[in-house]
Amino acid sequence: MIAFEQVPGIYHRMVGDILVTALCDGYVTYDTLDIMKDPDHGKLERLLAGETRVSPPVVSINAFLLRDGERSVLVDCGSGDIMGPTCGRLPGLLDLLGIRPDQITDVALTHVHPDHSNGLTDPASGRKLFPSATVHVHQAEITHWFDDEQKAKATERQKRVYFDAGRTQLRPYLPDSVKAFDRERDILPGITAVPSPGHTPGHTCYIVRSKDEAMIIWGDTVHIPEVQLTDPDVGMIFDTDSPAGAISRRWILQRCVDEDLLVAGMHIHFPGFARIRPGYSGAFRFIQEQWFHALNHGHRPGIRVSSQKN
Numbered sequence: 001m002i003a004f005e006q007v008p009g010i011y012h013r014m015v016g017d018i019l020v021t022a023l024c025d026g027y028v029t030y031d032t033l034d035i036m037k038d039p040d041h042g043k044l045e046r047l048l049a050g051e052t053r054v055s056p057p058v059v060s061i062n063a064f065l066l067r068d069g070e071r072s073v074l075v076d077c078g079s080g081d082i083m084g085p086t087c088g089r090l091p092g093l094l095d096l097l098g099i100r101p102d103q104i105t106d107v108a109l110t111h112v113h114p115d116h117s118n119g120l121t122d123p124a125s126g127r128k129l130f131p132s133a134t135v136h137v138h139q140a141e142i143t144h145w146f147d148d149e150q151k152a153k154a155t156e157r158q159k160r161v162y163f164d165a166g167r168t169q170l171r172p173y174l175p176d177s178v179k180a181f182d183r184e185r186d187i188l189p190g191i192t193a194v195p196s197p198g199h200t201p202g203h204t205c206y207i208v209r210s211k212d213e214a215m216i217i218w219g220d221t222v223h224i225p226e227v228q229l230t231d232p233d234v235g236m237i238f239d240t241d242s243p244a245g246a247i248s249r250r251w252i253l254q255r256c257v258d259e260d261l262l263v264a265g266m267h268i269h270f271p272g273f274a275r276i277r278p279g280y281s282g283a284f285r286f287i288q289e290q291w292f293h294a295l296n297h298g299h300r301p302g303i304r305v306s307s308q309k310n
């Protein structure tokens with residue numbers, strides 16, 4: 001543990017009958033605004049300063065564990081050992097919770113990028129780190145990251161960190177322990193995969209429903225809410241296709257508003273829960289959910305007008 005750091009990041013929240021546990025795999029400190037695809041750094045600085053966000057941003061890496069008494073579903077699985085000393089904490093957090101890796105029944109990946117999928121496999125031995133898990137992932141992620149023609153077009157860093165690492169991570173699970181999907185559909189009871197391509201070709205959100213509550217785990221739909229809700233067209237340099245990502249971001253944000261979805265975000269400030277409201281002129285407002293001190297204290301803040309009529 002590095003000096004001056006906070007205690008390990010574990011946070012529980014109920015969504016209906018499902019116990020959702022946010023796990024902070026760690027964080028990344030960027031040293032430039034060039035991570036965002038907008039050359040107007042003056043605008044980016046103003047948006048960040050207006051929301052009192054540190055600039056350049058320090059970004060949390062979160063994963064979410066869903067438990068309903070039957071299954072233990074991990075949505076994304078941390079960064080393994082690839083991202084340095086401030087990351088790779090997810091296995092230790094599961095250990096603190098008393099959960100063995102072989103108790104994870106499913107891993108649902110939002111996409112194959114090191115901060116989301118490098119916790120699947122030990123790269124040195126090729127050993128599965130979640131030996132009992134079925135991996136759910138969009139078919140386009142497998143097709144793209146195993147495509148040698150696409151790899152040939154990539155930079156050396158992209159080849160190593162995205163293509164090579166992605167193949168190393170997925171290979172031990174293919175084909176028998178992978179369930180791929182290619183459209184919006186239920187992957188498990190109460191969990192719907194919602195493809196939202198752009199950031200990567202098969203980037204996927206997952207909508208979790210239990211009783212009258214609904215939550216969207218939106219992966220990398222938004223990296224920097226202080227910028228991308230005011231201007232959803234701002235992409236990230238990590239995007240495979242930023243314009244497609246911007247289209248997905250806008251309709252996912254609108255769906256969050258229309259369906260009053262609780263948001264769980266991989267790069268939202270830990271513990272990563274928020275709601276989205278409409279803003280002005282095509283913008284959106286980001287409202288981080290309050291910290292609940294205990295599971296039995298008002299963990300149903302999203303009561304909708306429609307549910308109050310009885």
Ligand SMILES: [Zn+2]
Nearest residue numbers: 113115220266
């Ligand atoms: Zn990410």
